[in-house]
Amino acid sequence: MPAGSENLLIPPATIKAASTGTLTISGPLNYRGGKRVEPVGDAGERVDVYEPATGHVICNFVSSGQQEVDLAIQSAKAAFQKWSQLSGLQRSAILLKVAQLIRERKNEIAVAESINNGKPLFQAQSDVEGSCVQIEYFAGLAPTMSGQHIQLPAGSFAYTRREPLGVCVGIGAWNFPFMLACLKLAPALACGNAMVYKPSPFTPITAVMLAEILTQAGVPEGLFNIVQGGATTGELLCRHPDVAKITFTGSIPTGKKIMEMAAKTITPVTLELGGKSPMILFSDCDLPNAVKASLLANFVNQGQVCCNGTRVFVQRDILDKFLEEVVKRTEAITVGDPLVTGTKMGGLINRPHLEKVLSYVKKAKEQGAKVLCGGEPFVPSDPKLKNGFFMKPCILVNCRDDMTCVKEEIFGPVMSVLVFDTEEEVLQRANNTTYGLASGVFTRDIFRAHRVAAALQAGTCFINNYNKNSTGLPFGGYKMSGIGRENSQVTIEHFTQLKTVYVEMGDVLSPF
Numbered sequence: 001m002p003a004g005s006e007n008l009l010i011p012p013a014t015i016k017a018a019s020t021g022t023l024t025i026s027g028p029l030n031y032r033g034g035k036r037v038e039p040v041g042d043a044g045e046r047v048d049v050y051e052p053a054t055g056h057v058i059c060n061f062v063s064s065g066q067q068e069v070d071l072a073i074q075s076a077k078a079a080f081q082k083w084s085q086l087s088g089l090q091r092s093a094i095l096l097k098v099a100q101l102i103r104e105r106k107n108e109i110a111v112a113e114s115i116n117n118g119k120p121l122f123q124a125q126s127d128v129e130g131s132c133v134q135i136e137y138f139a140g141l142a143p144t145m146s147g148q149h150i151q152l153p154a155g156s157f158a159y160t161r162r163e164p165l166g167v168c169v170g171i172g173a174w175n176f177p178f179m180l181a182c183l184k185l186a187p188a189l190a191c192g193n194a195m196v197y198k199p200s201p202f203t204p205i206t207a208v209m210l211a212e213i214l215t216q217a218g219v220p221e222g223l224f225n226i227v228q229g230g231a232t233t234g235e236l237l238c239r240h241p242d243v244a245k246i247t248f249t250g251s252i253p254t255g256k257k258i259m260e261m262a263a264k265t266i267t268p269v270t271l272e273l274g275g276k277s278p279m280i281l282f283s284d285c286d287l288p289n290a291v292k293a294s295l296l297a298n299f300v301n302q303g304q305v306c307c308n309g310t311r312v313f314v315q316r317d318i319l320d321k322f323l324e325e326v327v328k329r330t331e332a333i334t335v336g337d338p339l340v341t342g343t344k345m346g347g348l349i350n351r352p353h354l355e356k357v358l359s360y361v362k363k364a365k366e367q368g369a370k371v372l373c374g375g376e377p378f379v380p381s382d383p384k385l386k387n388g389f390f391m392k393p394c395i396l397v398n399c400r401d402d403m404t405c406v407k408e409e410i411f412g413p414v415m416s417v418l419v420f421d422t423e424e425e426v427l428q429r430a431n432n433t434t435y436g437l438a439s440g441v442f443t444r445d446i447f448r449a450h451r452v453a454a455a456l457q458a459g460t461c462f463i464n465n466y467n468k469n470s471t472g473l474p475f476g477g478y479k480m481s482g483i484g485r486e487n488s489q490v491t492i493e494h495f496t497q498l499k500t501v502y503v504e505m506g507d508v509l510s511p512f
Contacts (some may be wrong), residue, residue: 009036009208015108020337021051021384023115025059029204029228030068031211033075034221041067044232047201052118052347053338055387061204063229069196069236075222076167076194077242082220084164084192088143091190095139097217099132102210106132109209113178114338116205118346118389119301121339124178130469131182134487137471138190141492145191155505162496164192165268166244169237171258172207173249174200174349175304181207183486184247185214185224191495193245196225198237202349204228235261243267245495249306252480259483270484270494272306272476274409275437278430279309279466280452282423283318285442289464291325294415297440297466299333299393302348303357303413306481307438309466311406312417313426319419323397326415327372330393336380347389348412354389357412361394364405364416369396375414401429409435423448431457436478440466459485 010025028038044063051058064072083091102109110124117124147160170184177199188195199207207226214224227233231254238246238261247270248258255271262269279297281290297309314322338346348354354377361375375394379386393413399406405416420426430439439458443449453461459477462468469475469487476485484494 008212009205010108010112012105012108015111018111018115020115020339021054021056023051023058023112025205029059029061029208029226030064030072031208031224031226032072032222033225034215036208038062039064039068039227040071041065044229047228047230049116049202049204050350051115052349053115053385053388055351055389058116058205061228063201064227064233064236066236069227069233069240072196072225072227073167073240073242076196076225079220079222080164080166080194083189083194083223086192088145088190091192092139092142094218095135095142095186095190098214098219099135099139101213101217102128102132102135105209105213109178109206111339112209113206114346116203117174117177118338118349120343120346121341123301124338127176127179130471131179134179134182134471135186138186138491141489142190145492145496147498156503157505158500158502161499161501162492163499165495165497166193167242168193168195168245168247168495169240169243170195170197171234171237171246171248171250172197172199174202175301175306177203178206178210180249181210185210187491187495188245188247189219189223191492193495194223196227196237196243198227198229198234201228201230234258238262238267239264241265246270247486247494248272255482268494270476270486271482272486273437273480273482274411274435275306275308275477275481276311276407276409276433276435277307277309277438277440277458278311278313278456279440280313280420280426280430280442281315281318281322282441282443282445282448283315284444285318286444286464287318287321287325290442291322291329293440293442293462293464293466294326295329295333298415299330299345299413300467302345303393304349304411305467306409307460307467309438309440310410310414310416311430312415313420313430314417316419316421323372323395323417327395330395331373333393335378335390335392337382337385345393345413348391349389351389353412354391357410357414358391360405360408360410360412361396361414364396364399364403367403367405368398368400369403369405369416370398371395372397401432407433423452427452427455431455434480437481438462
């Protein structure tokens with residue numbers, strides 16, 4: 001048990017005793033200067049935080065206003081002065097300690113994540129482990145950051161310095177609360193920056209647990225501050241003149257607004273936005289694997305994944321076999337209590353979102369699609385789940401490219417199946433979208449696989465699998481699905497700036 005655990009947001013004993021519908025958290029959720037604090041000054045509305053499995057209110061918080069945002073950024077600026085002066089090796093050692101402490105509290109964090117987000121516990125545990133790997137990866141890169149030496153005529157030379165930016169703002173989404181916080185802070189801190197982070201108001205909890213761990217690991221107080229709030233708080237962060245970088249995960253409309261605000265101060269942005277990704281199943285594919293991947297690409301995390309392959313294009317001569325198998329397996333998905341072993345799908349994030357997803361299914365039927373299974377609200381047999389935000393995973397057929405369910409991101413457990421005949425046809429249809437986050441192709445023909453991957457207009461293409469990820473691989477979108485990349489070594493370029501130093505070894509030559 002960590003020292004001072006009684007002062008943690010959720011003491012270990014509390015989270016170990018927690019079960020679905022029982023966790024209640026009190027106290028401040030902002031984190032500034034190495035401790036939890038209530039927002040000061042012109043605070044905004046009080047926001048309730050719900051448990052998707054039960055509708056139970058876990059906690060509430062007051063949205064941060066201008067004064068609190070100013071204090072968080074000033075605190076981060078002070079910490080930046082200390083952190084940026086450490087060597088890459090020193091920063092690496094502290095980040096590795098962060099990863100170690102996360103692993104020691106892995107199950108506590110996963111339980112809190114599962115309760116607050118609704119995802120099954122096994123997936124939350126996987127998310128936390130993946131977060132550790134992200135931090136370890138960038139801890140490994142921290143000591144390797146260096147510039148170049150360039151020889152010039154007559155003994156003169158130049159060199160480049162890769163320098164941190166300053167205070168970065170991270171704005172996370174609610175579908176992977178803990179992982180996205182780590183995804184953004186790991187490269188930022190490895191490069192020597194500080195960060196002020198705003199979680200989604202729907203899932204504010206585990207980012208605070210992360211901040212507590214960073215303090216325990218020994219980062220300067222204020223290096224990772226958290227301000228809670230909604231759109232107004234996010235706008236205050238994005239407009240702040242002392243912010244050197246904004247990294248955001250969320251919707252395209254919000255991403256556009258952030259770009260507009262950042263343009264006022266020429267602040268660089270990384271945007272990871274929405275998707276409506278195509279999966280293409282050719283008739284020569286390994287059908288059992290294609291079915292499994294289709295389920296993974298549509299129903300993991302209750303379908304609330306930006307890169308999900310929600311447009312499933314199936315070549316005509318395997319359509320019937322595919323539908324028979326995918327419906328059978330979809331109907332077998334266990335929906336219910338996320339903390340119970342065997343549950344494969346929990347509740348959606350909140351009731352308004354559940355109603356929005358169900359409205360897409362309703363509209364699809366009105367436009368001519370047919371529901372083969374699911375697509376309706378679901379009430380598990382456990383009485384304590386009667387007010388949860390559950391639905392049965394849905395498969396739609398008879399879909400056309402002009403349908404709303406095919407064109408728009410639903411962000412829920414809804415698979416739209418479309419039929420195609422030729423490679424040329426399906427590529428044109430797959431690329432006929434404003435999105436470009438991910439894509440997939442299933443075939444045994446290696447030439448076709450690479451040919452199709454090259455032709456698909458998306459930042460990632462999976463061949464004979466889907467939704468696989470690695471910290472060492474860049475992730476980001478084409479078109480309106482985003483700008484910049486997360487994960488991998490290329491991310492270092494997004495969190496540093498390059499300075500050129502010219503050294504003259506002779507006399508100055510001048511016409512004056």
